[in-house]
Amino acid sequence: MKKKIADQLYMQSYIFRYIPFYALLKIILVVVTSLLDIFLFTYSFKFAIDAVEAGKGFFEILPFFAVAGALSILTVFLRKWVDCQYFPICRERLAQKMKMHLMEKASAVDLACYDQPEYYDTLIMANQNADTNALNIFHTHVELLGQVVSISGFVTILLSLDALGVVFAVVSLVMGLFTNAVFNRLQLKCELELAPLYRKRDYTGRIFFLPDYAKELRMSRIKLPLTAYFKTSIREIVDTNQKYDMRFLALRLLNFFTTVFLTDAVYMAILVYRIVVRKTLSVGDFTALYLCMDKLSYWLPNLMETLTNVQKHSLHTELFQKFENYQNTVKDEGQVMPDTEAAEIEINNLSFRYPGTDHSVLKDIDLHIRSGEKIAIVGYNGSGKSTLVKLLMRFYDPDRGEIKMQGRNIREYRLTPYRKQIGAVFQDYCTYACSVAENVSMDTKPDEEQVWHALKKSGLAERIGRTEHGTASQLGRELYEDGLILSGGEAHKIALSRAFYHDCRFVILDEPSAALDPISEYSFYESVRENFRNATVIFISHRLSSTRGADRIYMMSNGEIIEQGTHDELMKQNGAYAASFRLQAEKYVTE
Numbered sequence: 001m002k003k004k005i006a007d008q009l010y011m012q013s014y015i016f017r018y019i020p021f022y023a024l025l026k027i028i029l030v031v032v033t034s035l036l037d038i039f040l041f042t043y044s045f046k047f048a049i050d051a052v053e054a055g056k057g058f059f060e061i062l063p064f065f066a067v068a069g070a071l072s073i074l075t076v077f078l079r080k081w082v083d084c085q086y087f088p089i090c091r092e093r094l095a096q097k098m099k100m101h102l103m104e105k106a107s108a109v110d111l112a113c114y115d116q117p118e119y120y121d122t123l124i125m126a127n128q129n130a131d132t133n134a135l136n137i138f139h140t141h142v143e144l145l146g147q148v149v150s151i152s153g154f155v156t157i158l159l160s161l162d163a164l165g166v167v168f169a170v171v172s173l174v175m176g177l178f179t180n181a182v183f184n185r186l187q188l189k190c191e192l193e194l195a196p197l198y199r200k201r202d203y204t205g206r207i208f209f210l211p212d213y214a215k216e217l218r219m220s221r222i223k224l225p226l227t228a229y230f231k232t233s234i235r236e237i238v239d240t241n242q243k244y245d246m247r248f249l250a251l252r253l254l255n256f257f258t259t260v261f262l263t264d265a266v267y268m269a270i271l272v273y274r275i276v277v278r279k280t281l282s283v284g285d286f287t288a289l290y291l292c293m294d295k296l297s298y299w300l301p302n303l304m305e306t307l308t309n310v311q312k313h314s315l316h317t318e319l320f321q322k323f324e325n326y327q328n329t330v331k332d333e334g335q336v337m338p339d340t341e342a343a344e345i346e347i348n349n350l351s352f353r354y355p356g357t358d359h360s361v362l363k364d365i366d367l368h369i370r371s372g373e374k375i376a377i378v379g380y381n382g383s384g385k386s387t388l389v390k391l392l393m394r395f396y397d398p399d400r401g402e403i404k405m406q407g408r409n410i411r412e413y414r415l416t417p418y419r420k421q422i423g424a425v426f427q428d429y430c431t432y433a434c435s436v437a438e439n440v441s442m443d444t445k446p447d448e449e450q451v452w453h454a455l456k457k458s459g460l461a462e463r464i465g466r467t468e469h470g471t472a473s474q475l476g477r478e479l480y481e482d483g484l485i486l487s488g489g490e491a492h493k494i495a496l497s498r499a500f501y502h503d504c505r506f507v508i509l510d511e512p513s514a515a516l517d518p519i520s521e522y523s524f525y526e527s528v529r530e531n532f533r534n535a536t537v538i539f540i541s542h543r544l545s546s547t548r549g550a551d552r553i554y555m556m557s558n559g560e561i562i563e564q565g566t567h568d569e570l571m572k573q574n575g576a577y578a579a580s581f582r583l584q585a586e587k588y589v590t591e
Helices: 002-018 020-053 058-106 111-115 117-127 130-161 163-209 211-219 223-258 260-278 283-324 385-392 415-420 436-441 448-458 461-465 488-501 518-531 567-573 576-590
Strands: 345-352 362-369 374-378 400-405 422-425 506-510 536-541 552-557 560-565
Touching: 002 020, 002 058, 002 130, 002 283, 020 058, 020 130, 020 283, 058 130, 130 163, 130 283, 163 211, 163 223, 163 260, 163 283, 223 260, 260 283, 345 385, 362 385, 362 560, 374 385, 385 506, 385 536, 415 422, 422 488, 436 448, 436 488, 448 461, 448 488, 448 518, 488 518, 552 567, 552 576, 560 567, 560 576, 567 576
Parallel strands: 374 536, 374 552, 422 506, 506 536
Antiparallel strands: 345 362, 345 400, 552 560
């Protein structure tokens, strides 16, 4: 419990950090409102009745109520202004600050996080509506503060007038907490049973509205089993709810009799007996006690509900804290700045397996890439090619062995400058809802001349030149109705333009020609050789026709380098590379 409270206090610390004045106002107003509630709706009636019985005049009582009324009106006005005018501004300010903080954090976590479903789920859930959840936690705690102040005030009045009322209030609170705890445990059990059923229902109901499935839904009868699954999931949800309905009803009735009935009926009967039969209570005391217990019968269930909400917030805060406390395994502890010379790479006895797995993806890799060389790494899917590239970019650190650049272990270099000197085009590249220029430069202040040069080298300049806004054209229709829609090959050329835009001395191209037609592929490789003449270039490729011009080719299989040499040397060896090349060439000629 102590840790859960600490996690919630940590999360709502963002409220005090980014919108402190709002937080302070909210706390002050809820305390003042609670105190006024105690005075105006309980003690004031006793004060007025006692004053009348004592023979005081109207104008003797009036100032007392005038001050209280003025304070109440001022408080209501301030609460309306804070909630309706000031809060929306503060909410947006908090959202901006928190989202920027979380985006910065997410962009820096290890790539390994995305390979681990458990942590990836944590990352997603921690960031979903984090600002809203922080506000909900803060408002719940403020509400709890107001309830504690109110209940404490009413209990104090009860103690001063009738200790028996406190006994009823305590019994009501304890029984209410007990029945609520049982109810919450049963509700959690029900929710756990319903969760997979809701997931099944939502899946089958969602895909009818997603573009990814639109063509197949219209070309097949797959909608029949999907709708059957949907109907089954609805029936199972109804059956599960019905299974718990009677138990929920019984607990709600028990909660009612041990809280509302005990205080509103039983205790009120005792008070009526004491004022009518025993005549041991004054009218003012009776009124104050009645109103106190009436208020407690309202506030005690609210307190229980708020405590339940506090408990519910714990799951999200635990995930958020786990995300916040994550420490990267790829440490940025290097002190050396990389130079601008073409990279010379040495890989010695390199082995690696992904976190949480037992299978080694790379096994004892030895590789030497000379400065300015153009090498190709080839092999079938799962051979370890892309993993080797990830280690070169320090997305992961190896389990054994080392990678050196210019004679230094790459861990000795400062991480961000080291990565910036690598021009990388990934197989699973992305385009963004930004301008063409921003997509090419991957920055907010692109050099227009460099952008056009990069587009020419990738073969996309003519297409962009025909658009109304040129490199200022926005990509996609997600944010802009007139956004530019590119074909798959054109989008791939945007990604290739990034490699040409930056003057890097170390370039990694992962399946760079996968989406290109043969003519575009030939032009691309010619452009790479021309424009990266002084750079070290690594090609990762399945299409062996693109590797012929490489200075050296490395053939990988099952995480090991099984062959290396020039194209002609490997063809003479007549091994795995030669067999793969002939198979691809034969198929290509046949087509």
